[in-house]
Amino acid sequence: MFTALTLFLGGLLAGLLGALMGLGGGIFLVPMLKLFFGLPIRIAVGTSLVGVIATSAGVAAFSPKAEAADVGLALRLELPTAGAAIAGGILAGAFPPRVLEIVFAGVVFFTAIYTIYKGRRHLAGSSAERMFGQEYVLRHWAIGLSGAGLAGIVSGLLGVGGGFIKVPVMYSIMEAPLGVATATSNFMVGITAGASVFVYYGRGDVYPAVVIPAVTGVFLGAIAGASILPRLKVKWIRESLILVMLWMGAYMLFEALR
Amino acid sequence: MKERSSNSRNQGPGPIDKGMRLISLVLSLSALALMVSGFILLLLGEGAYQLPGARALRLSKLISWSSPPITLMSLGIVLLSLLPTARILLGIGVYLSSRELKNLLVAAIVLLELLLSLRLSF
Numbered sequence: 001m002f003t004a005l006t007l008f009l010g011g012l013l014a015g016l017l018g019a020l021m022g023l024g025g026g027i028f029l030v031p032m033l034k035l036f037f038g039l040p041i042r043i044a045v046g047t048s049l050v051g052v053i054a055t056s057a058g059v060a061a062f063s064p065k066a067e068a069a070d071v072g073l074a075l076r077l078e079l080p081t082a083g084a085a086i087a088g089g090i091l092a093g094a095f096p097p098r099v100l101e102i103v104f105a106g107v108v109f110f111t112a113i114y115t116i117y118k119g120r121r122h123l124a125g126s127s128a129e130r131m132f133g134q135e136y137v138l139r140h141w142a143i144g145l146s147g148a149g150l151a152g153i154v155s156g157l158l159g160v161g162g163g164f165i166k167v168p169v170m171y172s173i174m175e176a177p178l179g180v181a182t183a184t185s186n187f188m189v190g191i192t193a194g195a196s197v198f199v200y201y202g203r204g205d206v207y208p209a210v211v212i213p214a215v216t217g218v219f220l221g222a223i224a225g226a227s228i229l230p231r232l233k234v235k236w237i238r239e240s241l242i243l244v245m246l247w248m249g250a251y252m253l254f255e256a257l258r
Numbered sequence: 259m260k261e262r263s264s265n266s267r268n269q270g271p272g273p274i275d276k277g278m279r280l281i282s283l284v285l286s287l288s289a290l291a292l293m294v295s296g297f298i299l300l301l302l303g304e305g306a307y308q309l310p311g312a313r314a315l316r317l318s319k320l321i322s323w324s325s326p327p328i329t330l331m332s333l334g335i336v337l338l339s340l341l342p343t344a345r346i347l348l349g350i351g352v353y354l355s356s357r358e359l360k361n362l363l364v365a366a367i368v369l370l371e372l373l374l375s376l377r378l379s380f
């Protein structure tokens with residue numbers, strides 16, 4: 001019972017932090033399940049994919065910013081992303097767990113760098129017009145589609161939403177407004193996770209006793225995070241969490257190489 | 259390829275936005291209800307809770323109702339995992355009614371990818 005409660009609270013924290021930082025909960029949930037609960041990485045990834053769907057659903061259902069999503073853009077980018085996510089899910093069954101853990105540690109470091117980048121970009125483009133824009137022209141589709149495919153592979157392999165790739169691709173390369181890119185990414189991560197979750201389900205990597213307390217927590221945490229975000233000065237939270245992510249990445253790398 | 263987005267923010271939420279919100283709300287809460295019900299039955303009925311416990315039931319075995327807690331939990335997980343597919347189906351419906359053929363084709367291909375993934379899990 002205590003374990004279930006701890007899983008729930010961990011999921012709640014992962015969902016909350018993910019919402020506050022504009023990430024899915026997966027980047028926190030997978031290391032938490034692996035490092036603190038000692039679960040094999042494929043079970044952690046399978047759980048996290050369900051959590052990403054729950055996060056996306058929570059934001060879509062309860063956050064007004066969800067309406068900023070450009071559904072047409074999302075669907076076009078999902079053409080390579082969904083297929084790549086399925087491939088990533090299948091590949092995860094072929095790689096040794098240690099390889100996945102090392103790759104995940106690298107992704108955590110990269111996400112920390114992305115979070116620093118996003119914090120600076122947000123300050124630069126924070127007017128309502130720059131965040132959402134009335135009309136915008138999307139460019140560099142070839143690079144955008146390639147980046148989306150990469151996000152799909154990473155999502156299927158590691159159980160993260162891939163937003164830390166999708167948002168910079170849409171914003172910096174395809175020139176969508178930042179608010180639109182973020183909302184569109186929130187919409188996309190659910191579809192991307194939905195593409196690979198059944199691969200894990202069919203392989204037997206989804207365990208309800210793990211998923212349900214963790215994902216319930218993630219869902220509620222994401223809703224809470226989306227609700228309180230406008231009232232918080234997130235700068236100090238972001239900086240603290242960057243340090244946490246760097247520590248997590250180092251710890252996962254250490255455990256994988258031991 | 260350059261494309262001007264058709265997204266327009268000054269008209270408030272369109273039918274697709276309202277539909278996405280409703281479908282996300284209904285399906286996610288229904289899935290959570292199933293999952294939590296099954297989990298409570300698990301805690302009440304089957305001895306000590308341990309990790310990782312039993313695997314989720316294969317899709318082909320969900321109708322056999324061999325163990326109510328695990329069946330309910332598995333059904334809830336599957337329902338939540340089908341939410342993205344439901345959102346794409348909604349998009350297809352909206353694009354069909356508004357005759358946005360390009361978006362319709364794109365959505366149909368994404369739907370096929372999701373259905374392929376579902377097929378792989380059987």
